Amino acid sequence: MKKLFTLLLFCVASFASAQILDETFDSNANFTTSDPFFSDGFGDFFGLSGGVDDYNGEPVPTFIKPYTGFSGGFLTGMDLDGEGATLPISIEWTGVAIDGFGSLMFSGQFAEAFDAPGDIDQADFLLIEYQIDGGGYQNLLSFVGGDFSSTTNNGFFKEDTDFDGIGDGANLGDAAATFTKAIVGVGSALDLRMTISVNSGDEDFAVDSFSITGTAVVDDTPPVVTCPSPIVQDNDAGVCGAIVTFMDATATDDTDPNPTVTQTGGPLSGTLFPVGDTEVSYTAIDAAGNESLCTFTITVADAEAPVIACPDPITMDNDTGVCGAIVTYDAPIVTDNCPEPTSVQGSLTTLFDGGNTFDGNMFDVNILNDMTVQSFDVNLVDPTGDFEVYYKTGTYLGSETNAADWTLIGSATGVVSLGANTPTPLDLSLDLMLTAGQTYAFYVTSTGATVAYTNGGVAGDVLVSNADLEILEGSGGGYPFGTNFSPRNFNGTIIYESGGFNVQLVDGLASGEEFPVGTTTVTYEVSDAAGNVSMCSFDVVVNDTEAPDVACPDDQLVDVPTGEMFTLPDYSGDVIATDNCAVSVITQSPAAGMMVGAGTTTVIITVTDTAGNEVDCTFDVVVTEVLGITTNDITKINLSPNPASTIVSINATISTIEVFNMLGQKVLETNQNTFDVSSLIQGAYLVKITTDNGQTTKKLTVK
Incomplete structure (x- = not known):
């Protein structure tokens, strides 16, 4: 009959020897057998003796050998297949808890009663084996037949120290002999198995006092946890991130073969990771509670360029008297797989303490961070005023009176003063994008009203600054681009925005500037936070629809001899023609060189400009015949x-x-x-x- 054993575990102090298994064979509760106990009452038996006398309810055998040295019950048997048992018979202890123990040792008592002559033959054996955590049985202690008085039998049970099937160690005898063996390995559970084969009369065995001891170890060494290698991956299309998959971390431990590994930081594998660096962490815990942490980085690179949409093409007529037109257009629209960086409004104020007055100021700014200038506050002394704002790339020095160097970017009419030395907003929406590392100049001027500014120290010195820009000392002057006084300091505020997408005008003209007659291609470039760049372009076509102005010469009076013709000269040199752009052709009808007779001939002058616009003027040539000598x-x-x-x-x-x-x-x-x-x-x-x-x-x- 098979029965489960009861484990006896005695806890002792750290690093002290502890008994893990204590099998006294005083009952069959701790082990199982491949065949149940039996006895024929004489010489065929298998069971517990030594006062226990458990033979599965069958009679106590009479031929138990006179063993010595055993205390209490012991396991014994003889002629094990005599009552139909199957050889070999195995006795097993399973699931012995060894977690937290090292230096495991097995000890047991063994005996075999020698009858002269002995009856152990070459087929007889007694083998002790073990396995840890189901890893496969290993040999621990073996006894085989040896010292035969004949070729194959009448021998002793001898220890087979090298498990080669030949007895080369100590003999077993009537007295219990103790054998101790080291169990190699660590783990959580140990299985112990004893296999016995004795198959004739007087072939016997007896065992007792099986024990396993070990050293209880205080495990204060954390497991070694290994994270996956760093991962670098591009974003998924249209998403500010990417679905990333990765293997879990692994861990090893010197005492726990299966430490627990848990992800304790970062998104799970197979989920969306945002653009940028994300740290993923794992924690490993062994059976003793020791922890280790490892981390690795998943980098999702934003490889998707933003989408920039320029305005539709623009076609318009020239402004009157100008070979071009002031053109305003909407700013490009930008979208991106990642959200637009937050745009922050900023401002920088010089001072509002007056001292001098005139029409306006010129000054330079150094741009420290990309920004978009939107408007200005001014120190308006008069009750109301009209204002214009110009800018140029580079310093204003050398361009104080040269209007051609400047671009008009905004104007405000009917500005109501909030009082002298008080900021008065111009409330513009300039959308002027300026690039970090560049110097630009501004000319903020009224068109005749009085503004206040302050005497300066040195033109070009930094007047005020913040993290985004520096305003330098400049000059004051009359409108437009008139008399200039330096150094003078602008009394006012620059209002701007920083952050957001970096949109730059890379070709063409800004909104609000004068576009020339013809086609101007405007190109914008945008870069996102990852440095991806896109561009868009659109055409601005300004048509010259304005005809030239022309003034013909006065009527021409000429005399010719009677009967002669008058040859018309080229009158183009006497024509006064002007145009908003340029005159290209002046034609005359009748043409120069044409001969006309007496009377009045009307001459038509046609002036055509480069755009094909035409205008006519006329005058008369009056030919009179006079008599001559011949x-x-x-x-x-x-x-x-x-x-x-x-x-x-x-x-x-x-x-x-x-x-x-x-x-x-x-x-x-x-x-x-x-x-x-x-x-x-x-x-x-x-x-x-x-x-x-x-x-x-x-x-x-x-x-």
């Missing part, structure tokens, strides 16, 4: 025939003949008094005839 001779000259289709003759001695079409173009020239017109197209022509007596012009029809 008039009678010249007037007698005739063309024959007229109309003509081939040869035309002139009834005079000529110097030259020139034939012109009605556009004033010369189509034929000769010094003969005959000429051929067959190559000319049909129509009217003017023939200019030059003789020694003068010139005359005749009309010729070619048919």
Whole structure:
């Protein structure tokens, strides 16, 4: 019959020897057997003797050997397969608690009664084995047959010290002999097994007093816990983070084979980790309560660039009288997978103590952190005033009176003063983005009202500063870009925003500036907190729709000899033409070189600018014929025939003949008094005839 054993555990002081197993064989409560106890009442038996006499209810055998040295009950047997038992028979102790103990030792008493001659043969054995935490049985103590008086039997049980199947140690005898062996290893639970095979009469064994002792160890050494290696991973698309998976930490311990490992910090594997560095920690605890901590870092890099959307393209007409237009547009819209950094409003005030007055001030600022300038407060002395704000990159020095160096970025009209030496807001929305590390200049001026400012020390010295910018000493001056006095200190406040997305104008002109006629491409760049950059562009088209102004010369009065033509000169030099941009072409009709006869000819001047805008003006050329000395001779000259289709003759001695079409173009020239017109197209022509007596012009029809 199999029965479970009861563990006897005696707790002792730290590092002292403690008995973990105490098997006295006074009952069968602590172990199990592969076959139940039995007895035939004579020489076949297996059970407890020594006054206990437990043979599973069967008679006490009569042939128990006369063992000595045992105290109380002991386990014994002889001819173990005599009553049908299966060899070998095993006796087992399972689940012996050894947690917290080291230097384990086994001790037990063993005997075998020798009958002359002995009856132990080569098939007989007694083997003690153990395993820790189910790791597989290992040999602990072995007895095999040896010292045979014949080849195979009539021997003793001898210890097999090297477990090679040959007895090479001490003999067992009638008296109980104690054997002690070290149990190698540590763990939580130990199983002990004794296997016995004796299979004929007078082959016997007896065992008693099995014990296991160990040294109770105070475990103050924490486990060794190993975290995964650091992880670097890009963000998931559209998310300010990433789903990250990782293995759990592992731990080893010198006494506890299975220390508990628990994640004690950071998001769990398979969850969303934010952009940036996140520390994940694990804690390992051994059976003694010792703890160890390890950490590793998961870095989620924001690799996704922000999305920047520029305004739609803008098309507008020029401002009157200007080769361009003031254009305002909305700031680009920026979105990103990570939230926009918080924008913080800031300001820096110089002083409001007056001392001098004029129209306005010029001064430099050094930008320490990226910012967007929005507005200014001023020291307005007059009850009301209109203001303009200009800026430029770099210092104002050298540009005090050069308006072309400056850009107008904002204006405020009807500003009501809050009192002298009191900040008066201009309430602008400039959206002027300035870059850290750069110097910029401002010109904050009224257009005629009186503002107050203060005498300075040295222009360019730092007047006031904070963590974001420095305002330097500057100058005061008249509007616009007039008389300048230096050093003078601006009385006012710069109002700005810092933080948020870093949006910069990298090409083109800012909103509120004058864009030239034509196409200007405006490009903005944005960078997020991780340094990812995106750009967008849009076109601003300013059309020149303004026609030029033109003034023609007065009417022209000219005299020609009777019968002669007047050749029109080029009058463009006498035309006064202006344009908001530039005049490109001046044309005249009739064209210069055209011959006109007596009477009034209207000349049309057309002025075209570079954009194709046209304007006309007109004046008259009045031709009057007067008699000359050679008039009678010249007037007698005739063309024959007229109309003509081939040869035309002139009834005079000529110097030259020139034939012109009605556009004033010369189509034929000769010094003969005959000429051929067959190559000319049909129509009217003017023939200019030059003789020694003068010139005359005749009309010729070619048919």
